[in-house]
Amino acid sequence: MSRFVLSPRAALLLVGVVAVLALAVVLAGWQSGGGGDGTAEPGVAVVTGAPEAVAASPTASGSASRSPAAAPPPPTPAVLYVVGAVEHAGVVTVAADARVADALAAAGGATADADLSRVNLARPVVDGERLYVPRVGETDVPAELPAGGGAGTGGSSSGSAGSPGSGAGAVPVPEVVDLNTADATALESLPGIGPALAERILAWRDEHGGFRSVEDLLEVSGIGEGRFAELQDRVRV
Incomplete structure (x- = not known):
């Protein structure tokens, strides 16, 4: 019989040692491969590091960098020259979306003899326009100057009546x-x-x-x- 043949007791001891070493190798491999290096199993999200690292993630930084949209600037007020049958003729300032009625109110309101039937009180105002309010029985002014100023109807009418060489003669002095x-x-x-x-x-x-x-x-x-x-x-x- 060979001298390397182990006794039953020695064989059992050797098997126990090998089993212990194998278990130790398995445990060491699990700790280094799946438990501590942050490697995740397929389909499992693993978050490692300090909370500051999470706050600095691309998603968080992208949300923080979004600023609210700037508010649109307020509309520019409209400035009008209101004359005629109003209490306080002159330049008035009203909201950009104001109506002729608002401009009359800003001028102190119409006088008692104002002929408001010849004025479109519901018309939107135009910045820079001249608004004339006629009086009852007044016939030497237009019913309402066109929006944007009075250089149209009034200017052409006076020019044809008093221009030199037109045959109408000089404009009479009032x-x-x-x-x-x-x-x-x-x-x-x-x-x-x-x-x-x-x-x-x-x-x-x-x-x-x-x-x-x-x-x-x-x-x-x-x-x-x-x-x-x-x-x-x-x-x-």
Whole structure:
């Protein structure tokens, strides 16, 4: 019999040692291959590292870099020149989407003798336009100047009537009316003066013993600064 033949006890001991070594190899391989190097099994997501690394991931940084859209600038207000039968004629500023009614309100509202039936109160305003509000009985102005200014209808009309060589002759100089001697007919020849306002002027003259200055017209009901500006060169005392 060979001398290398192990006894049953030695053989069992050798088998035990080999089993222990094999188990140790298996455990070491599992720890280095699947438990600690961050390698994930197929279909399993594994997150490693500190929380700061997660916050710096492409998805997180992309979301953080998105800024809200800038708010659109507010619309530019509209500026109009309102004249005629309004309480405070002059330049007014209204919202960009305002209507003619809003522009009249900004000018203090229409006067008592304003002929609003000739004005489209619902029309949107146009920045830079001249808005004229006619008075009752007034016929020497257009019903409403076109949106955007008054260089169209009014300019062409006056040019054809008074241009040199047109055959119409020179434009006549308006007559200046004396406030203390004029009757209702003479007063109604003034721009913007209708029968009702002429009667108020005569009543004021009788009540106060006459006009002492042209500026006294401002004390007559229905004559505001805008209307007075149109009359002051056409009257005297």
